[in-house]
Amino acid sequence: MGATLMTTMAASGVTAKPGSTKKTPFGKTPDGEAVDLYTLTNKSGVEAAITNYGGSVVSLKVPDRDGKLGDVVLGFDSVDGYVNNTSYLGALIGRYGNRIGHAEFKLDGKTYTLAKNNGENTLHGGTKGFNKAVWTAKEIPAKDGQALELTYLSKDGEEGFPGNLHVRVIYTLTDENALKIDYFATTDKDTVVNLTNHSYFNLAGPASGDILGHIMMIEADKFTPVDSGLIPTGELRDVAGTPFDFRKPTEVGARINSDDEQIKLGGGYDHNFVLRRKPGEAVSLAARVTEPKTGRVMEVWTTQPGVQFYTGNFLDGSLHGKSGISYTKRSAFCLETQHFPDSPNKPKFPSTELKPGERYHTTTIYKFSTEK
Numbered sequence: 001m002g003a004t005l006m007t008t009m010a011a012s013g014v015t016a017k018p019g020s021t022k023k024t025p026f027g028k029t030p031d032g033e034a035v036d037l038y039t040l041t042n043k044s045g046v047e048a049a050i051t052n053y054g055g056s057v058v059s060l061k062v063p064d065r066d067g068k069l070g071d072v073v074l075g076f077d078s079v080d081g082y083v084n085n086t087s088y089l090g091a092l093i094g095r096y097g098n099r100i101g102h103a104e105f106k107l108d109g110k111t112y113t114l115a116k117n118n119g120e121n122t123l124h125g126g127t128k129g130f131n132k133a134v135w136t137a138k139e140i141p142a143k144d145g146q147a148l149e150l151t152y153l154s155k156d157g158e159e160g161f162p163g164n165l166h167v168r169v170i171y172t173l174t175d176e177n178a179l180k181i182d183y184f185a186t187t188d189k190d191t192v193v194n195l196t197n198h199s200y201f202n203l204a205g206p207a208s209g210d211i212l213g214h215i216m217m218i219e220a221d222k223f224t225p226v227d228s229g230l231i232p233t234g235e236l237r238d239v240a241g242t243p244f245d246f247r248k249p250t251e252v253g254a255r256i257n258s259d260d261e262q263i264k265l266g267g268g269y270d271h272n273f274v275l276r277r278k279p280g281e282a283v284s285l286a287a288r289v290t291e292p293k294t295g296r297v298m299e300v301w302t303t304q305p306g307v308q309f310y311t312g313n314f315l316d317g318s319l320h321g322k323s324g325i326s327y328t329k330r331s332a333f334c335l336e337t338q339h340f341p342d343s344p345n346k347p348k349f350p351s352t353e354l355k356p357g358e359r360y361h362t363t364t365i366y367k368f369s370t371e372k
């Protein structure tokens with residue numbers, strides 16, 4: 001039997017029923033457009049709140065080892081925070097996640113020029129990426145939990161990218177305590193696409209200090225080293241013998257200040273890892289993170305070839321999030337599943353091209369559990 005979908009315009013603060021979705025007003029954009037917050041609650045009370053502004057995950061409440069629910073993502077209390085947000089908290093990222101070098105790329109012999117919104121480069125889609133778009137939201141039925149569909153039309157030429165891109169993202173909060181994200185896109189002209197989600201996690205809770213004590217495992221034998229603008233050099237480098245070797249679970253902070261050229265360039269971790277995909281597997285394990293104090297565990301499963309591990313190095317305490325919490329350096333980490341940065345300019349990297357008639361579909365699952 002399908003889960004019951006409920007839409008109520010109830011004032012925020014009303015406790016959601018297990019196995020339901022609740023819609024509440026989340027404020028207005030500077031253009032006066034009203035946006036909403038959709039709170040998905042699964043059968044055991046786990047809760048994901050998502051706004052259609054930027055498709056941002058606003059809060060995610062999962063149990064600790066004692067069964068106590070706690071928020072594990074950074075976010076803001078209303079849309080204003082997201083409008084002013086330059087750190088992409090929780091947002092859907094597009095048309096191209098992470099950087100494109102020199103803010104240009106060639107496709108079918110033509111050069112496309114993009115906005116330089118990160119030094120000489122383009123970051124996360126340009127000046128007004130998908131994180132600043134108001135998406136059309138619709139609650140849809142799901143066999144395995146609560147689902148929200150978000151759609152957005154990125155017009156031909158938007159931020160310099162060719163082709164009308166119809167994007168559809170489905171967030172499903174499953175009854176197995178996973179937040180599953182399906183990304184779909186089609187185009188009417190050859191283009192490049194790289195969609196991801198930029199949630200910042202702190203499994204001990206957003207007010208609990210830095211994430212250096214989290215234990216990280218990343219299923220990657222190689223990573224993509226970068227230059228001073230954080231653009232991949234094109235090399236796939238072995239993680240063995242470097243601070244990037246997370247094949248065995250290791251504390252995030254163990255090597256984050258080491259005297260390593262790549263660590264210094266990133267100001268910590270801000271690198272794409274080349275995932276060890278298992279042939280024949282629909283989704284493969286990308287990373288497993290455990291937080292010793294609370295016992296919370298997060299696994300990331302994906303169809304994507306890479307993941308950007310970012311340790312919140314640019315957070316500097318100036319952003320004030322939910323309940324006024326100041327988001328300080330390294331108070332959260334991101335695991336952004338993706339194609340490699342600057343792929344449009346790196347012919348040897350897996351291609352990010354999408355052509356008319358093709359269907360882009362990727363899946364990423366953030367799965368929560370606990371251990372003793």
Ligand code: GLA
Binds near residue numbers: 088098123
């Ligand atoms: C990504 C980038 C980082 C930084 C953050 C947002 O993770 O790789 O360099 O831009 O997004 O601040």
